[in-house]
Amino acid sequence: MEKFKAAMLLGSVGDALGFGNVCRENSASGSIQEELQKVGGLDHLVLSPGKWPVSDNTIMHMVTAEALTTDYWCLDDLYREMVRCYVETVEKLPERRPDPATVEGCSQLKPDNYLLAWHTPFSEKGSGFGAATKAMCIGMRYWKPERLETLVEVSIECGRMTHNHPTGFLGSLCTALFASYAVQGKPLVQWGRDMLRAVPLAEEYCKRTIRHMAEYQEHWFYFEAKWQFYLEERKISDDTENKAYFPDNYDNAEERDKIYKKWSSEGRGGRRGHDAPMIAYDALLAAGSSWAELCHRAMFHRGESGATGAIAGCLFGLLHGLDTVPRGLYQELEHRARLEELGTALHRLSTEEKSQTLAVKSDSAVWFQLLAERTVLLGEALLCMRQLFGRVCWSGLRTSAPARRGPHRPPRHTCAAPTQLWASGLFRKNFLGIRFFLFINLIDVLVKSGTLGRQRRPSSERQLMGRGSAHTYAALGSFSPLRRLQTAFKTCLLYQKH
Incomplete structure (x- = not known):
């Protein structure tokens, strides 16, 4: 020393x-x-x-x-x-x-x-x-x-x-x-x-x-x-x-x-x-x-x-x-x-x-482990997807669904399952959509497995700001749902390149 x-x-x-x-x-x-x-x-x-x-x-x-x-x-x-x-x-x-x-x-x-x-x-x-x-x-x-x-x-x-x-x-x-x-x-x-x-x-x-x-x-x-x-x-x-x-x-x-x-x-x-x-x-x-x-x-x-x-x-x-x-x-x-x-x-x-x-590295293999730990960002992304794509999925599925009498709308914060999203053909011919479909499935698995329920809090406010967990959540809260979703999606694509 x-x-x-x-x-x-x-x-x-x-x-x-x-x-x-x-x-x-x-x-x-x-x-x-x-x-x-x-x-x-x-x-x-x-x-x-x-x-x-x-x-x-x-x-x-x-x-x-x-x-x-x-x-x-x-x-x-x-x-x-x-x-x-x-x-x-x-x-x-x-x-x-x-x-x-x-x-x-x-x-x-x-x-x-x-x-x-x-x-x-x-x-x-x-x-x-x-x-x-x-x-x-x-x-x-x-x-x-x-x-x-x-x-x-x-x-x-x-x-x-x-x-x-x-x-x-x-x-x-x-x-x-x-x-x-x-x-x-x-x-x-x-x-x-x-x-x-x-x-x-x-x-x-x-x-x-x-x-x-x-x-x-x-x-x-x-x-x-x-x-x-x-x-x-x-x-x-x-x-x-x-x-x-x-x-x-x-x-x-x-x-x-x-x-x-x-x-x-x-x-x-x-x-x-x-x-x-x-x-x-x-x-x-x-x-x-x-x-x-x-x-x-x-x-x-x-x-x-x-x-x-x-x-x-x-x-x-x-x-x-x-x-x-x-x-x-x-x-x-x-x-x-x-x-x-x-x-x-x-x-x-x-x-x-x-x-x-x-021995942490910022490559794609370790990113999935880090993805599970970033619970705040993922939870925010999931909420944004349910807000934004609930209506999109409904409009995509409504054309193939049997006709219904009277007005019918799904609840505002509900979203079709990822498999339904794929079956609807919205992203089937879109390569970017394929990536997004895989991203949705990954988050869906993390939610169902309970991984997103375990939050890990930093030990001090300085570390909190440095890591960006709660700070990022507060910053994202001031953005529109589309902006928040774009941030989460760019994270996925960036680490996929690496």
């Missing part, structure tokens, strides 16, 4: 140091090296919120961890909670000089759309580092090897909520995998090649979701090619190679900056989703257990040192803890108490869960 807390703290420390380095480079107050000399070195530096604030990297990492520590029922509920947190948080980010791609991505999120809240359009500008800097907590939450598939899915969806570009959201997959490898205790030199072996799983998942694959395929190779080139440059691309090799002049800061720029496609090291984790990983390989050396390599360079510092600091905490880190760097750190709470919660949830019972 202490290393989980250290990871959250040192990720924020690395962000504050790197962000401060960038701010001082762009101002007339002098470089960070000059300030370190004034205070007597890194060991005597105190990171106070006033002089060393954290950037949007820490804020987005925190809200992602907060969503991961909620009591969600399925991954779709987790994604809705992430959307809600991101939309609420992005309004507070302008004062912290946020990544423009993060702000633009959050503006595309739809918290009021229950089904498509986290679906954002493909973005050519979404290749930045913002997705990578907020995903380490995903690897901490799903660090066990048997949870690899869940880690891949959550990191991809979390990444493309704000950075819907392969270079961007594969960066979130990379940092999440690195965090899980650190918790598992894998050798550091093995991380890069194991990460590349997991990239095909991400491609397979993206194909299953049928979203923007044409655009993805145009840019997919770039991330893999850059990382393969880096591993070959360090001579750790093969399983038989267990030691990283660095150039002779690599201890020189200016020479390192030139290499960092070479890895980037924009001339600024750490600017994109592939090279921000790459610089952090490279710094970890070179620094070993030395925190001071890590800071010089990952947090005090002339690129996006806030992003690389946040990633490197978090991974260093998972590997080595706080033992070699000066207390002044985290004693007065901004959001320190909340960061420690999140680290504790992530550790508790990741170690206590049983993968056999909590």
Whole structure:
């Protein structure tokens, strides 16, 4: 648990140091090296919120961890909670000089759309580092090897909520995998090649979701090619190679900056989703257990040192803890108490869960189980169908029924049985109607079996709003019966596609 807390703290420390380095480079107050000399070195530096604030990297990492520590029922509920947190948080980010791609991505999120809240359009500008800097907590939450598939899915969806570009959201997959490898205790030199072996799983998942694959395929190779080139440059691309090799002049800061720029496609090291984790990983390989050396390599360079510092600091905490880190760097750190709470919660949830019972997936096989649990939504859909289709079924059946004397109308809330509905021929020649007929039969079976009678209530109002059960019921109550029925029917069709 202490290393989980250290990871959250040192990720924020690395962000504050790197962000401060960038701010001082762009101002007339002098470089960070000059300030370190004034205070007597890194060991005597105190990171106070006033002089060393954290950037949007820490804020987005925190809200992602907060969503991961909620009591969600399925991954779709987790994604809705992430959307809600991101939309609420992005309004507070302008004062912290946020990544423009993060702000633009959050503006595309739809918290009021229950089904498509986290679906954002493909973005050519979404290749930045913002997705990578907020995903380490995903690897901490799903660090066990048997949870690899869940880690891949959550990191991809979390990444493309704000950075819907392969270079961007594969960066979130990379940092999440690195965090899980650190918790598992894998050798550091093995991380890069194991990460590349997991990239095909991400491609397979993206194909299953049928979203923007044409655009993805145009840019997919770039991330893999850059990382393969880096591993070959360090001579750790093969399983038989267990030691990283660095150039002779690599201890020189200016020479390192030139290499960092070479890895980037924009001339600024750490600017994109592939090279921000790459610089952090490279710094970890070179620094070993030395925190001071890590800071010089990952947090005090002339690129996006806030992003690389946040990633490197978090991974260093998972590997080595706080033992070699000066207390002044985290004693007065901004959001320190909340960061420690999140680290504790992530550790508790990741170690206590049983993968056999909590391995929930949003595919069609598990959807029927979730369908039975969503009693409020299904009950509402059934009521809407009885209200709307009672008269439709009667008018469809009346033509084939024997003539009756005198006016006769069925009760308002009665509906023909599904078999009568099929026999009437209303939906027999309509493919969409066939789907709807199966949906009616499913609900009819659930009602008769008593499944809809068992309601499961959330434990708090926050979870109630996040899961959307009673909240959705209240929202649906303000719609017309046709609108309510359309919502339930779209749910059926969406999950049938998946």
